[in-house]
Amino acid sequence: MLSTLQNYSINNISSRITSNSINFSTLSSNFLKNNKVPNPEDRDQVGESVKLSTLPSVDPIGHIPFLKEAQKITFGRESKLIKNNEIVSCQANGGTNAIWLGLSLLQEQYKNPKVYISAKTWGNHKKIVQYLSEHRGIQMDLNVYPWTDENNTLLSDQFFKKMSLAEPNSIVVLHACCHNLTGIDLKPKKWKELAQIFAEKKLHAFFDMAYQGLGSGDLDNDAFALRYFAENGVTTSVAESYSKKAGLYGARLGVFHHVLPGGLGKEQWEQRAADNLQYFSLKPSALHAEIMYKVLSNNVLFKDYKEEIRQAYSRIQYIRNLLSDKIEQLTDYDMDFCRTGRGLFTQFNLDKKYIESLQKEAIFLLPNGRISLPCLNRSNIDRFVQCIIKYL
Numbered sequence: 001m002l003s004t005l006q007n008y009s010i011n012n013i014s015s016r017i018t019s020n021s022i023n024f025s026t027l028s029s030n031f032l033k034n035n036k037v038p039n040p041e042d043r044d045q046v047g048e049s050v051k052l053s054t055l056p057s058v059d060p061i062g063h064i065p066f067l068k069e070a071q072k073i074t075f076g077r078e079s080k081l082i083k084n085n086e087i088v089s090c091q092a093n094g095g096t097n098a099i100w101l102g103l104s105l106l107q108e109q110y111k112n113p114k115v116y117i118s119a120k121t122w123g124n125h126k127k128i129v130q131y132l133s134e135h136r137g138i139q140m141d142l143n144v145y146p147w148t149d150e151n152n153t154l155l156s157d158q159f160f161k162k163m164s165l166a167e168p169n170s171i172v173v174l175h176a177c178c179h180n181l182t183g184i185d186l187k188p189k190k191w192k193e194l195a196q197i198f199a200e201k202k203l204h205a206f207f208d209m210a211y212q213g214l215g216s217g218d219l220d221n222d223a224f225a226l227r228y229f230a231e232n233g234v235t236t237s238v239a240e241s242y243s244k245k246a247g248l249y250g251a252r253l254g255v256f257h258h259v260l261p262g263g264l265g266k267e268q269w270e271q272r273a274a275d276n277l278q279y280f281s282l283k284p285s286a287l288h289a290e291i292m293y294k295v296l297s298n299n300v301l302f303k304d305y306k307e308e309i310r311q312a313y314s315r316i317q318y319i320r321n322l323l324s325d326k327i328e329q330l331t332d333y334d335m336d337f338c339r340t341g342r343g344l345f346t347q348f349n350l351d352k353k354y355i356e357s358l359q360k361e362a363i364f365l366l367p368n369g370r371i372s373l374p375c376l377n378r379s380n381i382d383r384f385v386q387c388i389i390k391y392l
């Protein structure tokens with residue numbers, strides 16, 4: 001239950017799509033007023049609706065007006081990189097495919113690159129690198145960098161040391177925000193230090209951004225790291241997903257962005273991206289790109305959208321605090337890692353045998369102890385706490 005329902009009660013945009021319109025509604029305003037955990041059914045019906053008349057055709061690299069809007073929320077509306085036409089962006093089938101597309105383009109670009117992923121991470125990072133390495137005739141040497149220890153303490157010194165010893169042109173996959181597994185992110189000061197190492201060592205920062213807005217309630221805050229890297233001399237790519245941040249989980253909407261200083265080689269990059277999408281039968285669809293384009297380009301809808309993200313974030317933080325308080329009231333276990341963490345996930349470093357015992361009580365954690373916090377609610381949190389504290 002806890003590991004699978006990760007989209008529970010995040011925003012509801014996708015649930016309001018009908019054949020020709022989308023209605024926006026907000027999560028229960030009672031939640032904000034009374035600080036109560038809302039049920040998804042409690043949503044108020046307010047907001048705008050958009051008519052989708054005919055679907056536009058898409059270019060080989062995707063829905064161009066949508067891609068332009070996507071650049072703005074990723075790099076910032078005032079971004080000089082956008083003004084100077086220095087970003088190449090291609091639509092992908094969700095964040096997973098954006099990572100796949102981006103790494104396959106970089107694999108061609110660098111020839112036998114070293115790729116670093118976080119020692120604790122979302123399982124697909126490793127699988128995508130291994131797949132591309134085995135199936136595309138260009139070896140990618142997979143490495144890991146340290147992230148957190150068993151007490152959920154960030155190992156930034158060890159991580160930074162590893163980066164300072166990495167070969168130039170190594171590709172480093174970073175979680176832009178809401179680290180998927182631990183929920184523990186670097187603070188802005190540390191991101192800046194890391195950017196300096198990347199610039200000096202000529203490392204390639206590959207940001208995976210699947211949860212923009214859900215880490216702080218603010219789209220701009222959560223994109224801080226990638227913007228800082230891109231604007232401060234680091235070769236930067238971003239794979240972003242609309243699955244969580246727009247509630248479009250089944251729609252497979254994602255974007256791969258790559259920054260090209262001076263915009264040099266943009267056409268060739270677009271051509272290679274279009275070829276990759278075509279050969280692997282991954283051509284993006286128009287429908288959800290058109291919906292997202294309408295949301296991002298309409299002031300009223302964009303405001304509603306940002307408010308929904310803020311509310312979804314508030315709910316996640318509320319659950320983080322509630323869970324932490326409840327566990328700390330009953331045990332000596334320090335829950336600060338959960339309270340101060342960001343995003344949908346947190347990790348309990350539990351022995352495998354305890355995770356199996358919990359399963360027998362119908363409490364499902366991933367084998368690595370990760371739980372998805374939005375799955376907790378008023379009705380199930382006490383039972384979860386009673387079960388897990390036996391093993392903390």
Ligand SMILES: Cc1ncc(COP(=O)(O)O)c(C=O)c1O
Pocket residue numbers: 093094095096097122175180208209210241242243244252253254
């Ligand atoms: C860290 C991370 N990156 C990428 C993705 C992929 O997103 P999508 O579902 O859009 O393929 C996920 C989804 O769970 C994720 O957690």
